[in-house]
Amino acid sequence: MNIHDVSRGFFACAFLLQCCGAIAANQPSEIKGDAKSGEQVYARCMACHSLTENRIGPKHCGVVGRRAGAVPGFDYSPAMRRAKIVWSEKTLNQFLADPMKYLPGTAMVFAGVPDPKERADVIAWLKEARPESAACPANAKRRHRG
Ligand code: HEC
Numbered sequence: 001m002n003i004h005d006v007s008r009g010f011f012a013c014a015f016l017l018q019c020c021g022a023i024a025a026n027q028p029s030e031i032k033g034d035a036k037s038g039e040q041v042y043a044r045c046m047a048c049h050s051l052t053e054n055r056i057g058p059k060h061c062g063v064v065g066r067r068a069g070a071v072p073g074f075d076y077s078p079a080m081r082r083a084k085i086v087w088s089e090k091t092l093n094q095f096l097a098d099p100m101k102y103l104p105g106t107a108m109v110f111a112g113v114p115d116p117k118e119r120a121d122v123i124a125w126l127k128e129a130r131p132e133s134a135a136c137p138a139n140a141k142r143r144h145r146g
Helices: 009-021 035-045 078-082 089-097 116-128 135-145
Strands: none
Touching: 035 116, 089 116
16 A cells, blocks of 8 residues: 555545545555546646647647657657657656656647646546547637637
8 A cells, every 4th residue: 555645735635535435445556537627737738738729739639549749730849759659647647747858859848747636637637538529529619718
């Protein structure tokens, strides 16, 4: 049991509540992402990204399970184009912790999401953004707000 990682601050409370209510309690060292909270975290990404359109950064619909640097029509950095990464929970977690350290030369000039819980949340949100999922068209409608 590696509860120490998550036993700080109020996240511990939230985490324990989640544990007690769920059978997933046998994996206390894994932080379970919450897509709803992740949508809030994603607001930071929307300075540059949208789920459905290429902007300063590439669109994110379907990003989980996709090769890095693979969105058609987006002008990636050579570093991203050459990277042999497939975006998964694990690689996104590493990249988003410190993008420029994980992938030197990336054009994503952004400090990342240092908080592990927020990272898990935003990754959960990205996982829901499969091209066929509700998150993508729903976000397309909301995009005009911001
Ligand atoms: C300051 C602008 C900016 C912000 C803020 C930003 N990104 Fe990016 N992002 C980029 C750019 C530019 C790229 C392309 C990087 C390259 O080509 O090296 C990118 C690439 C990515 C990629 C790789 C996509 C692919 O198709 O391979 C992921 C995943 C990603 N960003 C996730 C995020 C998430 C999640 C956030 C918010 C927590 C975020 N980004 C915030 C600019 C940004």
